[in-house]
Amino acid sequence: MAIPVIDxxxxxxxxxxxxxxxxxNACENWGFFQLVNHGIPVxxxxxxxxxxxxxxxxxxxxxxxxxxPVKLLKxxxxxxxxxxxxxxxxxxxxxxxxxxxxxxxKIPGFKETMAEYRSELxxxxxxxxxxxxxxxxxPKGYIKRAFNGGDEEKNAFFxxxxxxxxxxxxxxxxxxxxxxTDAGGVILLFQDEEVGGLQILKDxxxxxxxxxxxxxxxxxxxxIEVLSNGKYKSVWHRILATPDGNRRSIASFYNPWMKATIAxxxxxxxxxxxxxxxxxxxxxxxxxxxxxxxxxxxxxxxxFQAVRAR
Numbered sequence: 214m215a216i217p218v219i220d221x222x223x224x225x226x227x228x229x230x231x232x233x234x235x236x237x238n239a240c241e242n243w244g245f246f247q248l249v250n251h252g253i254p255v256x257x258x259x260x261x262x263x264x265x266x267x268x269x270x271x272x273x274x275x276x277x278x279x280x281x282p283v284k285l286l287k288x289x290x291x292x293x294x295x296x297x298x299x300x301x302x303x304x305x306x307x308x309x310x311x312x313x314x315x316x317x318x319k320i321p322g323f324k325e326t327m328a329e330y331r332s333e334l335x336x337x338x339x340x341x342x343x344x345x346x347x348x349x350x351x352p353k354g355y356i357k358r359a360f361n362g363g364d365e366e367k368n369a370f371f372x373x374x375x376x377x378x379x380x381x382x383x384x385x386x387x388x389x390x391x392x393x394t395d396a397g398g399v400i401l402l403f404q405d406e407e408v409g410g411l412q413i414l415k416d417x418x419x420x421x422x423x424x425x426x427x428x429x430x431x432x433x434x435x436x437i438e439v440l441s442n443g444k445y446k447s448v449w450h451r452i453l454a455t456p457d458g459n460r461r462s463i464a465s466f467y468n469p470w471m472k473a474t475i476a477x478x479x480x481x482x483x484x485x486x487x488x489x490x491x492x493x494x495x496x497x498x499x500x501x502x503x504x505x506x507x508x509x510x511x512x513x514x515x516x517f518q519a520v521r522a523r
Contacts, residue, residue: 216423217239272320296386369468377460378455389455442478
């Protein structure tokens with residue numbers, strides 16, 4: 214079983230209806246899908262690979278080798294313990310955002326390349342959200358406006374998490390990244406084309422997200438689940454630690470403004486009995502994030518209950 218792969222360029226031709234249906238199926242039944250022909254130049258993606266790889270090798274690898282996960286795993290092995298490390302991730306990570314006063318890497322070309330990449334990714338995210346609008350029967354730009362607090366201003370948060378998952382000597386003892394759903398809106402992942410490890414939970418089974426060159430993996434976060442009143446679900450996913458290869462994972466998040474009010478779209482709630490048919494609460498995204506930070510790796514339903522009670 215493989216997650217859907219969709220040719221995004223076909224939205225602009227005679228196969229538009231078929232492509233819309235493919236995206237709808239992926240959102241409703243998978244929560245994850247891969248885009249090919251997404252409009253981001255391959256040349257730019259190659260530069261992103263190069264600067265992120267150089268950043269890890271030259272600036273971060275040494276620190277990771279003396280990091281807490283490495284120390285904890287070493288201690289566990291030396292004790293001959295059969296336990297697993299359940300509360301840490303075998304991950305090197307840093308985040309980029311729109312208010313980046315000081316860039317975390319001095320690698321030549323890193324700042325310029327990642328700024329250009331993030332600009333392209335933001336545009337792709339907004340195109341994906343417009344497709345979701347259309348498939349859900351919502352006005353064009355509905356999700357974008359909701360995430361921006363009701364207008365077209367750039368209030369929404371757009372962040373990029375640059376991660377590497379180095380080779381692990383005992384991958385059975387630790388997680389690459391623990392299973393979770395994503396708190397925000399639309400997530401766009403540029404993953405390693407050689408080193409796997411990303412899995413999603415589908416019908417009770419963990420399914421590999423197959424590495425494919427220069428694709429962008431899309432997944433829906435908790436806020437899309439709320440806006441769609443549950444028609445699109447956020448999906449549990451994880452990254453396995455691996456003994457070989459250094460997995461690159463660059464995930465960008467188009468999330469609501471912290472002050473944005475999130476609720477199921479009125480068009481998707483039965484008019485006659487709104488309260489009974491509104492499965493999800495209305496809340497301020499910042500309040501949800503306060504709960505999520507404490508409960509990221511726990512079931513998501515109590516998070517919705519917690520913000521409902523506020």
